[in-house]
Amino acid sequence: MYSQESISGHRRGRPEPTAETLSGLACLICATDYRDASAPEAVVVSHRDDRQLLACRGTCARMAGGSVDGLDETPLPLDERVRRHQGPAPHDGDPS
């Protein structure tokens, strides 16, 4: 789980994703908030646990995953990502 204790080492390698990034609400690279109406199109570039990590199509996606179009995968709808960010669904099993 995401916790404050990871902050101290977050300059090592890639920056530590924020809670918003882990919920697919912000770009993994530039941290653009996709809830903003002017945000660019998001593509799936990686996964953390069972969640999609998103980046802006183009430069950010290429930095994150090596492809400007990200993975061949459709991001969850924004409202679904917001809902998951605000709280886990009751039926979401967490085996770990």
Ligand SMILES: [Zn+2]
């Ligand atoms: Zn971006």
